[in-house]
Amino acid sequence: xxxxxxxxxxxxxxxxxxxxxxxxxxxxxxxxxxxxxxxxxxxxxxxxxxxxxxxxxxxxxxxxxxxxxxxxxxxxxxxxxxxxxxxxxxxxxxxxxxxxxxxxxxxxxxxxxxxxxxxxxxxxxxxxxxxxxxxxxxxxxxxxxxxxxxxxxxxxxxxxxxxxxxxxxxxxxxxxxxxxxxxxxxxxxxxxxxxxxxxxxxxxxxxxxxxxxxxxxxxxxxxxxxxxxxxxxxxxxxxxxxxxxxxxxxxxxxxxxxxxxxxxxxxxxxxxxxxxxxxxxxxxxxxxxxxxxxxxxxxxx
Numbered sequence: 469x470x471x472x473x474x475x476x477x478x479x480x481x482x483x484x485x486x487x488x489x490x491x492x493x494x495x496x497x498x499x500x501x502x503x504x505x506x507x508x509x510x511x512x513x514x515x516x517x518x519x520x521x522x523x524x525x526x527x528x529x530x531x532x533x534x535x536x537x538x539x540x541x542x543x544x545x546x547x548x549x550x551x552x553x554x555x556x557x558x559x560x561x562x563x564x565x566x567x568x569x570x571x572x573x574x575x576x577x578x579x580x581x582x583x584x585x586x587x588x589x590x591x592x593x594x595x596x597x598x599x600x601x602x603x604x605x606x607x608x609x610x611x612x613x614x615x616x617x618x619x620x621x622x623x624x625x626x627x628x629x630x631x632x633x634x635x636x637x638x639x640x641x642x643x644x645x646x647x648x649x650x651x652x653x654x655x656x657x658x659x660x661x662x663x664x665x666x667x668x669x670x671x672x673x674x675x676x677x678x679x680x681x682x683x684x685x686x687x688x689x690x691x692x693x694x695x696x697x698x699x700x701x702x703x704x705x706x707x708x709x710x711x712x713x714x715x716x717x718x719x720x721x722x723x724x725x726x727x728x729x730x731x732x733x734x735x736x737x738x739x740x741x742x743x744x745x746x747x748x749x750x751x752x753x754x755x756x757x758x759x760x761x762x763x764x765x766x767x768x769x
Contacts (some may be wrong), residue, residue, distance in 0.1 A: 475732055495754070495755060499753055499755075503585045503753065505539065508539070508678045508753075509674065509676050509679045510749065511544070511663055511669055512544045512679045512682055513743070514682060516682045517544065517586070521746075526749075527596070530542060531600060533750075534642075537592065540753070541588060541676075542601075543647045543649065543654070543663055543676065544587065544647070544648060545582070545663030548570070549581050549585065549586055550578050550581045550582070552594075553580070555578055557572050559574065566722075567617075567624055568624070569624070570623045570624050570660050572623070575622070575623040575660060583648050583650060588603060592602040603648070604634065604647055604648070606651035607651065607658060613628045613630070613653065613660075614628060614659040614711070615768060623657070623659050624660055624661075625661045627661060627666060635647070636674070662726075664728065665726050666709075667730075668729045668738070671733070672735055675735075676730075676741060677736050678735065678736060679737075679754070680739045681723055682741055682748070683742065685720075685740065686742045688728075688740060688763075700760075700762070701761065701764075703764050704764075704765050706766075707724060707728065731765045739752055739763070
């Protein structure tokens with residue numbers, strides 16, 4: 469006697485799609501076993517954050533990682549959202565070397581957007597699947613101790629130190645920390661910090677297995693105009709050569725630097741993925757082929 473699934477009125481005859489779905493699960497099983505109990509930090513941004521369907525897909529993926537025993541931490545920025553609010557307030561943003569000059573008024577806007585809007589939206593999206601996510605700022609419990617990057621940039625900071633105790637406590641309670649990238653110095657002065665940098669530093673402090681960056685490109689490309697030139701796997705030594713040869717340059721350098729700093733801190737692998745692809749994190753972690761670029765540390769000869 470067969471038992472139908474809840475809500476099913478008749479028995480279902482398996483189709484080719486059903487068998488394909490089963491194969492996907494079988495392919496994922498060894499990876500689920502491998503990463504169970506490990507920590508993975510995911511930096512969330514770009515179109516994946518601003519597209520409603522992709523945002524819902526991302527939240528579901530994070531909950532799935534959590535459900536199969538992965539200790540997952542989400543780190544997010546919100547540059548476009550900060551820029552939008554500044555524009556609505558009639559304030560013109562000034563950029564130097566890709567960084568927004570941040571005076572006291574701009575810092576207030578950044579804190580409101582990152583902590584009060586973007587963070588809450590991500591937490592709410594994840595929590596539609598259950599009471600799992602908890603929002604944090606780098607100011608909470610001294611999580612991110614900041615230093616001023618350049619006085620001419622105003623309140624733009626660098627990570628001086630990470631105190632991951634609050635994140636480790638939440639992970640121990642089987643929760644999903646969602647971290648916005650406002651840090652503070654020992655005097656309590658807040659700073660806006662690049663989210664790529666925070667993700668790498670936090671991954672290192674947590675002893676994470678992986679740090680994953682969602683971007684608006686497929687990964688590292690040998691030819692920026694040729695998607696087929698994707699570099700699927702590389703290491704820190706090859707990366708240095710690609711930068712020296714000018715193959716990798718421009719806006720990818722800060723992300724690459726964050727990846728390399730995470731590897732130096734002991735993270736096993738850093739991944740650059742196209743956040744515009746639905747379920748891209750699952751495809752990279754749980755399939756044999758993978759879909760983005762994985763960077764590791766070269767074996768010592």
